Amino acid sequence: MFRRKANAHSDKETEELQRESKMKELKAALGPLSGRNLQFCDDACLRRYLEARNWNVDKSKKMLDETVKWRSSFKPEEIRWHEVAAEGETGKVSRASFHDRQGRSVLILRPGMQNTTSIDNQIKHLVYLIENAILNLPEGQEQMAWLIDFTGWSITNNVPIKSARDTINILQNHYPERLAVAFLYSPPRIFETFWKIVKYFLDAKTFQKVKFVYPKNKDSVELMTSYFDVDNLPTEFGGKATLKYNHEEFSEKMVEDDVKTAKLWGFDKQVNSEQPNGFSSAEVAPEPESDTPTSISAV
Known part of the structure; x- marks a missing residue:
């Protein structure tokens, strides 16, 4: 029984080492990344794409390349x-x-x-x-x-x-x-x-x-x-x-989250001369009126 447990533990360690190797292989195959692509393609991201393609590096790279192209065009973070x-x-x-x-x-x-x-x-x-x-x-x-x-x-x-x-x-x-x-x-x-x-x-x-x-x-x-x-x-x-x-309350929560998104992707560091708070109008929705409640109902 102890031998079976030891073997199972060893097999799990071997599998994890193989997966780490494939992550390094995928990272190398992607080549140098910068900006948003570098931020998006972190280790957790590589693992998800490898998992989605049964840890086939070539298929995972193709899938990730297509996503990077899509994100560059669709710009979901914006x-x-x-x-x-x-x-x-x-x-x-x-x-x-x-x-x-x-x-x-x-x-x-x-x-x-x-x-x-x-x-x-x-x-x-x-x-x-x-x-x-x-x-x-x-x-x-x-x-x-x-x-x-x-x-x-x-x-x-x-x-x-x-x-x-x-x-x-x-x-x-x-x-x-x-x-x-x-x-x-x-x-x-x-x-x-x-x-x-x-x-x-x-x-x-x-x-x-x-x-x-x-x-x-x-x-x-x-x-x-x-x-x-x-x-x-x-x-x-x-x-x-x-x-x-409640659309009004939900909207207020989304506007708050827009600020978090801008910070996450570094948009808060982009200074716009027309926006003294540092955000351009395309980056964050207008702040809610000060007399509007900021709570959100259970949805």
Whole structure:
């Protein structure tokens, strides 16, 4: 028995050494990095991309190269709340004030609350909130959880296939290993037709993270509560908490987080002569009025 334990420990050490070697190999393959690319491609990032490609260095490098190119063009770290606030008026995507049992950030998605028609703006809004969820991860945690509420969803306000495909592409190719689990709570039967198409856009790893939960299915409910404290979980997802989205309060929180984002990426060091506080108008949304409360309701 002791020999088996020793062997298991030795195997684990060997595996970790091999992974460290592959991280060094990937870092060398990427070549010299600077600025935001250097900040983005830290050791944790390299590990996520290697994990996403089963520790194949060549495939991981290709994936990471594509992400660096995408980030250079899309500039997700530069998006500020005032640019996407109109998309969030109905609360169709928001970051919850609670975490799951593992301390992960939680995004709540309500596809039935769609309020706009521009796919580009919808994706920009989602990317902003993915970045915001990452910003609010506790130390040592790298993943988030998604809760999807189908209240009000119908085939008439359904997300277009192209939008769903683009969203999945961004999530699994540019934010690999950021999603821990996505719970689809009580989707209507008609959703099955949509799902039969969408699921083919998912890679095997992402597919395994998607969980369907039905209130009358004991096993699926137990799985969900293994991830969430029912006292924190909103009633819309079978919990005990009241979920109420307040756009004004949520906006105030996002503006506060925009300042954190600017500091994280070094934008606070860029002095603009027209902005005595050191931020340009493109970097941070306007500060809320002084007489506006700064609290955020549980969402």
